[in-house]
Amino acid sequence: MHQPHYLPWLGLLDKIDRCDLFVVLDHVQFERKGWQHRNYVASKNGPVLLTVPVVQRSRDERIMxxxxxxxxxxxxxxxxxxxxxxxxxxxxxxxFGAEITAIYERRWEQLVDLSLATTEFVLNAFGITTPMVRSSELGEFTVQKSELLAQISAKVGATTMLSGDGARAYLDKDVFDRYGIAVEWQNFQHPEYPQHNRKGQEFLPRMAAIDLLLNVGPEGMDLVRQARIAD
Structure with a gap:
């Protein structure tokens, strides 16, 4: 599970591709200056940050x-x-250009809808068919952090949760043990690939996943899968 991201990067696609079910954490707090409404794409002069402006109401506002x-x-x-x-x-x-530009021909009102549109586009383009469900559709949850993730996992009948490596510092595996759910670490390894506008220059990692798609095509996901290593 993960928060929805605008123009998601390869690490998130790798996580979705490896799972039987992807839970979109849309009922949690919106993170300011995070990746929920922005990401980088590659230009010949370096990374370009694309940010979707959002309406600022409350610091406690949920993503949804x-x-x-x-x-x-x-x-x-x-x-x-x-x-x-x-x-x-x-x-x-x-x-794929026509499908990408079509996203920007629509006036999006809710950030989560735009984020999921960009996510579903790259998933479909790469042939990733993992089903998705929004956490906001699973009922009310009054807990937070590890307890929240464990309860959501249990709610959807999971036996294992795949977690990004950034959660190692705070995720409490004892909580998951109480729910009978194992934790598997993603251990994402970023592949390198040709970037058409970066010839002779340093490879730019951690770009939006459309960078791989537009440079390598649908088979580019094979590079991500080949880069995986066992924990």
Whole structure:
């Protein structure tokens, strides 16, 4: 499970690809200056950060309640950056460019809907068919942190939760033991691949997953799978 991300990166796709079910944590608190509404894409001059402006109401606002701020045409900048500045000459732009630009032709009101649209696009393009469910659809949860993750896992009938390595410092495995749920660490290894606009320059890792898709195509996911190592 993971919070929904706008233009998700390869680490999140790897997690979804390895699971039988992906739970979208949309009922938890929105993280300011996090990756829930922004990500990097690669240009010949380096990473370009694309940020979706959001309406600021309360610091306690949940992701599922977060509104997109459409007072200025941010979508024009994002579409132009992708279609003209970064990927116009990418090997697979002709195949997927129309679907990408179509995302920016719609006026999105809720951030979670936009984030899931960008996620579902890359999942479909890479042929990843893992079913998804939103945590907000699973009922009310009054606990937090490890207890919350364990309860959600139990609610969907999971026997194992796949966790990113960043959670090693705070995830309490004893809590999961009480629910009879094992914890498996993702141990994500980032593959390197040709970036068409970076020839002769240093590879840029941790870009949005569309960078791999547009440079390598649907078979690019095989590079992610081959890079996995056992914990």
């Amino acid at each position: 309640d977060k509104s997109v701020n459409n007072s200025s045409p941010w979508w024009e900048k994002h579409s132009r950056t992708l279609a003209q500045h970064c990927y116009r000459k990418a090997p697979f732009w002709d195949e």
